[in-house]
Amino acid sequence: MAVTGISANRLELLSIADAVAREKNIDREIVIDAIEEAIQKGAKSRYGAHHDIRAKIDHKTGELSLTRHTTIVADDWEPEDELEEFNDSAMVRLRDALKRDPEAEIGKEYIEVLPPFEFGRVQTQMARQVVTGKVREAERANQYEEFKDRVGEIVNGTVKRVEYGNTIVDLGRGEGIMRRDQSIPREVFNVGDRVRTYIYDVRPEAKGPQVMLSRAHPGFMAKLFSQEVPEVYDGVIEIRAAARDAGSRAKMAVLSNDSSIDPVGACVGMRGSRVQAVVAELQGEKIDIIPWVDDEPTFIVNALAPAEVSKVVLDEDADRVEVVVPDDQLSLAIGRRGQNVRLASQLTGWQIDIITEAQDSERRQKEFAERTGLFQEALDVDETIAQLLVTEGFATVEDLAYVEAYEVAEIEGFDEDTAEELQTRAREFLERQATELDNKRKALGVEDGVLEIEGVTPQMAVALGEGGVKTIEDLADLATDEIRGGHEIRGGERVKLAGVLESFNLSQEAAELLILRARVAAGWIDASELPQPEPEPEPEFEDVEGEDAFAREYDDAEGEVEAVEPEGDTDEPQDA
Template identity: 50%
Template sequence: MSSEILMVVDSVARQKGVDKDIIFQAMEAALTTVSKKKYGQDKAIRVEIDKDTGDFRSIRYWTVVPDDAELEEPEQEMHLSEARERDPEVEVGGTVEEDLPPIEFGRIAAQTAKQVILQKVREAERDMVVEEYEDRVGELITGVIKRMERGNAIIDLNRTEAILPRNEQIPRENLRAGDRVRAYLYDVRRTQSGPQVFLSRTHPQLIVRLFELEVPEIAEGIIQIRGAARDPGSRAKIAVSTSDDRIDPVGACVGLRGSRVQKVVDELAGERVDIIQHTGDPATFVCNALSPAEISRVVVDEELHTIDVVVNEDQLSLAIGRGGQNVRLASQLTGWEIDILTEEEEREKRNKEFEVYQKLFMEQLEADEEVAGILAEEGFSSLEEIAYVPLSELASVEEFDEEVAQELRTRARDALLNKAIAEEERLESEMDPSLMEVEGMDEATARRLVSGGVKSQEDLADSAVDELLDIDGITEQQAHDLIMAARRPWFEGGEQASGQAES
């Protein structure tokens, strides 16, 4: 039997590519199962195999508990006094053991052991697959399509199968069994039926990995891919840069007579690829990303993270692209919200903004139409900008002197103060007195809550933590504590009602 165990372990380890220690563990688990069938399922039994000789022993053991403790598992526990008759040095929490007679394997016992071993080996294989491919998430994977199932492609990766879901396939790409494909590994999941490896041919990172294969300068780190955006099967854009002024990153990615980019295009079923020069200047980067459209000018709003791009009428359709494709991909690539305008549209937009800001300054600063218009023309768009801009900057406006600039700053600050006072009064008038009665509440927090629509203790008790987190200045712990404090009367009321019913 000993030599047979060693032969089985060696054979299974070679066939399945599983570590021998795992096979030994599976054998021990199998022999334990057989031993329990013979000696009793309620007994604590383990089997130990000598990995050098293949000899094994079945061991029954008991956990030692104090003498005054009740034996919850009589077949697995033993009082300290009785245990010390067997082992004088044993302590509570330790174990006492005895060897069981060797197991004689019959046909049923052997079949049971085989089933346990196979199950353990399958679990080990699954764990190995998950561990291997979890470390490879983000890599380019090559495999052969084994079969198609309801539009999903099942890819043979030798050691396991991967799924290329229908929605991760390039539109109109005709995949068939036997085709060799490259795809991006984006997820590995453990399921009851085993590990599932998920691939994609539409992920933006797929095009990045393909260029890394075709362009040695990218693999070497001389050229960096700074972003990618795709409309799978139709068009893609990638942004590239380099710190070496001697290298043209766009030309290197295109290759001699377009050889490098063409290989990527062929791999992506004809998807057209625009290679864009990345720059640190958002305006220039956006203009590059909208290529081949010619841009007249851009207006950057860093606060809203938007860029207005102005083009001539004859460039409008080219900048937007078919179905908005060009501007959509450019926006995804740059991370900026892009608005394409013609000269006329941009002029109308600026005129409307001018009228809005001019009216604001006339009303809030009590300025005449001319002064308000000058402020709007100079790019001021809020009272805060006027109130806190350096005095020298405001005085540098050609039509203003220092006295006018100081007066405008003073009026802006007074207007902001009056606005804040009015807001405080509004919040106080809307606040229910019960809100201040909540334990841990202070005036500043109460005003924040009222501004967020929480005006009473009842409103607060009905709120969820996530809802309060949308209010500026409220932390998660603070939200949790305040909500629980507001709900306390519910529970106290319930206890009082219960006490009255009992009396």
């Protein structure tokens, strides 16, 4: 762009600004501001970079004014940082200004109108770069504003190019990228193909906003159902969770807000018409649609369909669930390459461990034998009495020692004298054990203060000593992985690291709390920094009816919830 005179090019400037704004779909004011900055830089290269030169274009007439500004500063003016210095081309001290202007004051500006000048080759190139850069920035900002609120939408586009497995899609007012891992396996696109994709993220990066597209995201499947099923679009049916193994299989949990509408049937459609439309878009992906229920054991059972489930045991502290299935259902529950259990785990948010009834029976027999042997040794009783205690639900010697005496006396074949004798022996055993543990702790050099920390048992104190943790400061300096165990990468391989208290199966929260309490005891932090326990909610009791109901058994010793499926038919997911 060459400027030979101010007035001669005023209409041309506005025409250029209008044309660029229309072509790039950006605000006309942004283009005019960019031209002003370009002219201003060109003028500085002509008159000197230290001058405070400003260019202004009238947005209505296109008239361009070019002015040089000089500002009055205090006599003792000092730069605010090391990079700044007094600029005698744009500043004048008050004492010098008063020599020429009796009305001079700090902050006053002297404005000098500069004459028109011609842009040389250097100024033209500089102006082009400034305008191009500003327009590109405006385009990027426009694109980000266009797509930032469209995350979670399905968009139609045209394949622009394919690079190293990544597909660049033209979305009309911008571009999106679908990375290889976000496309459906074995799906090939060519330049010019029309494609439907799902916006799962928009990132404002330095090189421009990145619109991240996907056809493998679970949200893509959910949105397709929203387009195919009017009840989902209207909100009558909610898609509460979805999990996908793109191109192979998917699971989706649905809930109806209208009791008269079957959510599974509505999503499947007459003769499967609705679900088949989605399956066709997903390249034949098999979709299991299951009913969502608030009862977690029931939901887990539904999620594992078509496999039958005998029992579900929840460990809420560790977010794990153990599922027992008949021996002939194991392969079906796990699925090909673990697909069924993996998708069920993603859908429910629980880590699912599957065992067979035979394995469960074998484990229970082993636990029964171990507990029987424990009672025989600790109480010096015969096998029959020990088995009776285990059968009645006593898992540890502590359970027997501190329970109410009548609970022991009520066992068939026992009386009050027998109960008293057994509890006495149990307490004596625990005292001997505590003395042995304390002596061992002292022999290992573990100080008394470690045992006084809330949550540290004598057994833990011994384990800490064997792991080299002997003082409060040693415990306070540990990380959670050093307590619970973890993994690290060594030489490109994942290596297991043992934790000093790994055998105690502490949760992440319990390990963190133990470390924080040690830091309080060591004086490193204040007790107020400890997490405060939430008040326990009032227990709610409600009658559970229907064929999906489950009876829960609470085991305080194990900290688990066991859910037993009732007899009768259960709803199985319909699958397309």
